[in-house]
Amino acid sequence: MSDIADIDEEIPEVGTLPLDAWHRARGARMVEFAGYWMPVQFEGIMAEHNWTREHAGLFDVSHMGQLDVSGDGATAALEALMPGDFAALKPGQVRYSLLLDQDGGILDDLMVTNAVHHFYIVVNGATKWDDIAHLREHLPDEITVNHLADDALLALQGPEAAQVVERLGLVPLNEGWSAAHELKFMQSAPYRWGDVPLRVSRSGYTGEDGFEISVPADHVASFADALCAEPEVRPIGLGARDSLRLEAGLPLYGHDLGPETDPIEADLGFAINKRRRAEGGFPGAETILASMGAPxxxxxxxxxxxxxxxxxxxxxxxxxxxxxxxxxxxxxxxxxxxxxxxxxxxxxxxxxxxxxxxxxxxxxxxxxxxxxxxxxxxxxx
Known part of the structure; x- marks a missing residue:
């Protein structure tokens, strides 16, 4: 385990997530992280890390912020705050991007999905309230930012994750979409599990194949039970999530990234594509683009x-x-x-x-x- 023991001490009251009782019933060791009680481990970080590498681990990442951004001109408005080429996103495509301050410092790293009539954005848990405030302050009045506070978020990660998702029998909500287990990396679509609506994205934070699944909070316990009833799946804590992302070379906001770092020195230049490099138009663009060749x-x-x-x-x-x-x-x-x-x-x-x-x-x-x-x-x- 690396830096996962660090605790956000700026939030005086520790919140609970929809699966809090579910975790405790399974013997999780709970710690304060990003303002919430969260499971750091169940049977041990080493065992959980190796299980995820070999099978499929279920992570509760409901502390993260899920946002719905919509309105006329939302694409251009988001591009004014981030260096991503959102105009080029096809329906269902996901892109990693960065929320930048006026000097090009990184306020957060996040995932942006073209959800057809809106953008679905997932932000870090420790920064979500600041992110929401920043977006609402800097986006035009005609753009709506909706915090999906009633949705939980699970991550099923590992080489056997796809076969588990296939067994769930999820039904696509949009005509023409493939089965959830056939999604490619960085694709996302809405599905139905019985009568329960889900958003499934083939993405994650472990370096392994896997899925991130947004679930209505009042159904997340039964959905987690269904996943863990499969022999390939075990619940996994934050400790193994941290060791997995470190092995994958993935930065952790507040540690490897922050306002004092810019995308180029952070080795995240891939988040600025050719059009945005040519046109600029995002916060700190002049400074960031000038350092691309020699940070x-x-x-x-x-x-x-x-x-x-x-x-x-x-x-x-x-x-x-x-x-x-x-x-x-x-x-x-x-x-x-x-x-x-x-x-x-x-x-x-x-x-x-x-x-x-x-x-x-x-x-x-x-x-x-x-x-x-x-x-x-x-x-x-």
């Missing part, structure tokens, strides 16, 4: 020597020399059986194979810059 620092993967994990905040040094960066995420990799980390270093020290050191409680630990991801993605394209 001053870069987010990198780091292999850690020995058995000791290096955690967020540890300084990164050239061997025997001055500090040139900082660790932003770190932990033990169950798949690689060694500690790994991510962090930011000066660009000229970001070449894979570069030897560096981290200072941990006065001790120097060897690092080697590695190509991300640490474990190859297995998305269904």
């Amino acid at each position: 001053a620092r870069k987010r990198v993967g780091l292999l850690v020597e020995g058995k000791m994990a290096v955690r967020e905040g540890a300084s990164i040094h050239v061997p025997g020399g001055e500090p040139i960066g900082q660790i932003t995420s770190g932990g033990f990799s169950p798949t690689l059986q060694r500690p790994i980390a991510m962090g930011y270093v000066d660009a000229h020290h970001a070449v894979p194979g570069t030897a560096l050191e981290a200072e941990v409680r006065g001790k120097l630990i060897g690092l080697t810059v590695a190509t991300l991801p640490f474990v190859p993605h297995r998305y269904h394209r």
